[in-house]
Amino acid sequence: MKRVKDMVAEANTRVRSIPAAEARDLLGRDDVQFVDLRDVRELQREGMIPGAFHCPRGMLEFWIDPESPYAKPQFQADKTFVFYCQSGWRSALSTLAAQDMGLPKVAHVVDGFKGWVGAGGPVEQKEKK
Numbered sequence: 001m002k003r004v005k006d007m008v009a010e011a012n013t014r015v016r017s018i019p020a021a022e023a024r025d026l027l028g029r030d031d032v033q034f035v036d037l038r039d040v041r042e043l044q045r046e047g048m049i050p051g052a053f054h055c056p057r058g059m060l061e062f063w064i065d066p067e068s069p070y071a072k073p074q075f076q077a078d079k080t081f082v083f084y085c086q087s088g089w090r091s092a093l094s095t096l097a098a099q100d101m102g103l104p105k106v107a108h109v110v111d112g113f114k115g116w117v118g119a120g121g122p123v124e125q126k127e128k129k
Contacts, residue, residue, distance in 0.1 A: 004089070011092040015099055016107035020115035023082060027051070027121070033079045037090050038113065040126075047123040049084065049116060054126075057090050064101050075103070084109035084116065 018026075026032045027049065034052035036043060043054060053074050055063055062070040075081070081103060083091040091108035098106045109116060117123060 008089045008092045011096040012110065015092065015095040017088075017092070017110035018082065018107050019119075020109050020111050020121060021119040023084075023109045023116065024119060024121050026080075026082060031079055033074065033077065033081050035081055035083045035094075036113075037083055037085045037094055042086060042113075043126040046113065046117075047125045049113075050122050050124045052084075057085070057094060060094050061097060061101065064098055064103060080105040080107065082107050082109060084113055086112050087114055088112040 027034070028051070034049045036048045036052040036054045037057045037060065038048075039056065040054070048054065055072070059070065062068045063072040064075045065071055066076055081098065083094045083098070083106065085091045085094075088108065088110045089112075091112065092110070095106050095108040111118075
């Protein structure tokens with residue numbers, strides 16, 4: 001059986017991984033879109049990176065594929081997509097999937113939202129709907 005920690009380690013050898021402290025420098029750039037992969041309950045409980053686009057992990061491939069009936073225009077933009085989750089595991093796998101699907105400029109926050117908060121990154125609260 002292939003273990004998830006091995007899958008994450010393998011993904012991290014194939015994708016661009018950015019520490020949260022470095023990712024902070026990308027915030028606010030017009031050519032960068034942060035993508036929050038966490039569950040909506042995590043967003044409501046902990047907040048999110050300001051300006052991030054929320055994409056539940058289970059919908060990522062459907063939202064990226066321009067031929068999917070679920071395609072989102074955010075993923076058709078000419079931007080660098082910086083994926084993040086809580087600790088960098090889901091984002092590593094997601095970044096690899098996005099890269100394999102042909103998104104040319106992708107990276108992930110290797111230490112996740114926890115690292116972002118630890119590095120003093122700004123957080124905005126997500127409103128409950």
